[in-house]
Amino acid sequence: MTKTHYDYVVVGGGSAGSVLANRLSEGGQSSVLVLEAGRSDYPWDLFIQMPAALTFPSGNPLYDWRYQSDPEPHMGGRRVAHARGKVLGGSSSINGMIFQRGNPLDYERWGADAGMESWDFAHCLPYFRRMENTLAADPDDEFRGHDGPLVLERGPATNPLFQSFFQAARQAGFPLTDDVNGYRQEGFAAFDRNVHKGQRLSASRAYLRPNFNRPNLTVLTRALVTKVNFEGNVATGVTYRRNGKLHTVNAGEVVLSGGAINTPQLLQLSGVGDAQLLLSLGIKPVVNLPGVGENLQDHLEVYIQHACTQPVSMQPNLDLWRYPFIGLEWLFGRKGPASTNHFEGGGFVRSNEDVAYPNLMFHFLPVAVRYDGQKAEAKHGYQVHIGPMYSDARGSLKIKSTDPAVHPSMVFNYLSTEQDRREWVEAVRISRDILGQSAMAPFNGGEISPGRSVQTDQEILDWVAADAETALHPSCTAKMGPESDPMAVVNPLDMSVHGTKGLRVADASAMPYVTNGNIYAPVMMLAERASDLILGNAPLAAQHTEFYRHGISPLEKDGTERNGAGTAAAPAAGA
Template structure:
């Protein structure tokens, strides 16, 4: 039977929530309740345990909240679908399983903002290391973790198409690197993945499920938090719905870990946000924080697809008649095409000399298929995913109803700035340059998408507006920053929400800037560090390790200099 009072109530059993539940319940001193609105991540559910099945949960209402943007003003007014995990483990249970920390200079940028000094790379690195068990990294590498709960396997990238792609990148003038999560992110390499022994290793499987037996940890699924309860400005608990009934639970502290969409939505529903907007909906203001729902950031991406002239791609694995055999291989031995996410390699490059560190990310796949499973019309094919990594476009998120089941209004403003448009043209041209090198020649059967008709800058931007999809990295909607910053929501020293007591935010919404790469790893790091701050533990000592910075000689590198800030 569920108790009516806990030391900590965590709203959201996704990536950050799994970390927090583990760390805050460790030692048995504090009682912890996790409220997860989605279903359980059942061990027998092939769609979320089998790596190659990642296309099935996306868009499926059993696994996906199926958010979508409002009509995007710079993308022909079309709505962009945003898959978010509706299951224990959150989006880590349905994502592409790519583990990328981002560039060290991302965190130098965080730490360069006023009040954010404890979030520079030196302060974040020990938490990355604490959570990792990077199997492919050198055991003596101080930049990588070796005994954490997140077991990271390096993509084998042995398909000849990967080797040709890496060779083509070098022909185009870009380096290889040993580890994009290590000393040098810039370059091309095999990727670390949240795949272990042929199975998805979600945040739930790594952090939460191993501790289900703790007496002081309670996890409720299908429990939708509808409101944070306040006495004055003090958060005292949470109202939630489960099994058709409304419940209330008291909390010593309420911790929001619902992600960059749900967290600002719940804050606004509970009276924390722009007071004028909330009053217009009949919601009494608890804390007037205009930054709630502002600063919305994301990564947009396109697929550049080619036909393959040799029968070496994974395209045949998409044939429906082959799937029973492929599934049987996985069930019996966690082997075969179903045991990989296929995102086994790629890279990071700078598209122009104005940027201090890579602003483009490549994912290469030895198959031509969209994220929703729609395959290209070719017997064999391959593709790259490409897009700018730190666009200066900013969006907004606002509730339009007091009903918590109504999705909020979201406008990301993709392609809305000169920088964004410039880098999109550069991104497509860099990708085409690499794919057009002689190393890809033996396999190159011609570009399928966007095709030869798309050549000029205007044609490229028009294609991006029509065809691009989100890379599924919404973030920054309740950003960390000092109370003197009128748009800051979260205190970077303890993760409390400004103007309130007993309320904290720990998820992607607290990021001030989106990082260069997939955001799962940064969110996990943020949660690891936040767990120490919440528990009152002394944070891990900063680790000043050298890392690569373009154009700076080894003698000049100190590992603690910030790049010029970008908008």
């Protein structure tokens, strides 16, 4: 039976919420209630647990909230679909299982803003290490963690297409690296992934489910929080809908971890946001915070697909008649084609000499298929996912109804800036350069998408506008920053919402800038650090460790740059 008062009510049982539920309930002193609007991530659900089944949940209303942007003004009025996990574990239960911290200079950028000094890389690194159990890293590696709950495996990347792709990147003038999450992000390598022993390791499986038996931890699914309740500016609890009925629960602290879409939506519904917007919908403002829903950032990506002339790709595994055999191999051994997330390798590069650190991300797959499962018309194929990492485009999110079940209005403003458009042209041209190198020649059966008809800068931009998809990294809609910043929402020193008491935010919405890569790992780090700040624990000591800086880092004795820049062999699974 659910109590009527908890020390902490965590709104959202996704990536950040799973971390918070674990850490806030540790030791047994504090009672914690997690309210997740989606359903449970059942262990028997193959679409969640089987890595290669990742294409099935996207767009499926049983797994996906199926958000959409408003018509994007610089993409021909297209609405861009945004999949968000509708189960425990949130999007970590339906995503591509790629684990990337981002570049250390991302956090130096965070820490350079006024009031954000404690979020630089030296302060974030210990929390990355606390959450990790990195199987592929040396136990003495000062960058990687080895005893955290999140087990990380390195993608094998043994398919000959991966090895040729890595060699082609070198031929195009780009380095290899030992670990994109270590000393040097810049370069190409096998990727860490949230797959353990052939099965998806979501945030829920790593942090939440192992602690279901704690007497001070309660997790309710299918519980849609409709409002944060206030007395004056003090958050006293929440109202939620479950089984068709409204319930109210009181809390010492309310912690929002619904993500970059739900958290600002719930803040606005509860009277925290731009006062004019709230009044226009008949909502009485509690705190006028115009930054709620603003600063919306994301990564956009395209697929550059090639036919493959040799029978080495994984394309045949997309044939429906093979599914039962592939599924049985996974069910009885957690092996075979179903045990991989496909995103086993890729890299990060600078598109020009004016950028200080990589602004383009590559994911290479030995198969030609879209994220929704639509496969290319080729017997064998491969592809690169490519997109700029720190676009200066900014969007916004606004509720358009007082009904919490109505999705908010979202405009990302993709392709709206000169920088964004320039980097997109650079991204496509660099991808084609790599895929056109001699190392790929034995397999290159010609470009399927976008095809030879797309050549000029404008043709490239037109194709991106018509074909690009989100990389599913919405963020920054309730950014951290000091109260003196009129657009800041969250206090970086304790994660409290400015102008309120008893209300905190800890999820992707609190990020000030989107990071350089997939954002799952940064969100988990942010939640780990936020848990200490919320509990009032002494933060982990800052770790001032040298990391790679282009044009600054020293050379090794043999004249090559440290950590793989001059390595002759392609990265291997245990690199």
